[in-house]
Amino acid sequence: MPSIASMHTAASPEHEGRKETPATGRPHPHYSDVAEQIGPRFPGAIYQNVDGRFEVLSVVTDPADAAALLRRDSARWAVIVRDTLRPDGQPFAVGSVWTTSDYLIRPARTAYASAA
Numbered sequence: 001m002p003s004i005a006s007m008h009t010a011a012s013p014e015h016e017g018r019k020e021t022p023a024t025g026r027p028h029p030h031y032s033d034v035a036e037q038i039g040p041r042f043p044g045a046i047y048q049n050v051d052g053r054f055e056v057l058s059v060v061t062d063p064a065d066a067a068a069l070l071r072r073d074s075a076r077w078a079v080i081v082r083d084t085l086r087p088d089g090q091p092f093a094v095g096s097v098w099t100t101s102d103y104l105i106r107p108a109r110t111a112y113a114s115a116a
């Protein structure tokens with residue numbers, strides 16, 4: 001049985017980007033589709049939630065790369081973002097699923113503009 005201290009310091013599964021069923025510990029079937037978990041977070045998109053406003057820089061769908069970025073063996077994907085509300089915002093990886101508390105401010109780019 002885990003100690004009370006470890007229960008209070010460990011991040012909840014929701015903050016780690018997973019929703020688990022209490023009986024099995026497996027990902028909730030509603031969140032089984034990777035595209036559904038990522039939502040509209042594609043490069044160039046800006047979204048906001050209670051944690052900040054984020055520009056999506058990259059989406060990593062290779063499970064090995066995502067696991068390394070998030071330091072979590074169970075990761076299937078990761079989104080690399082930058083907090084646009086912080087002037088010194090550095091890119092970092094997130095693995096949280098898209099929820100109703102997230103909302104899209106600017107959709108992703110659909111095509112690259114010519115540099116010339």
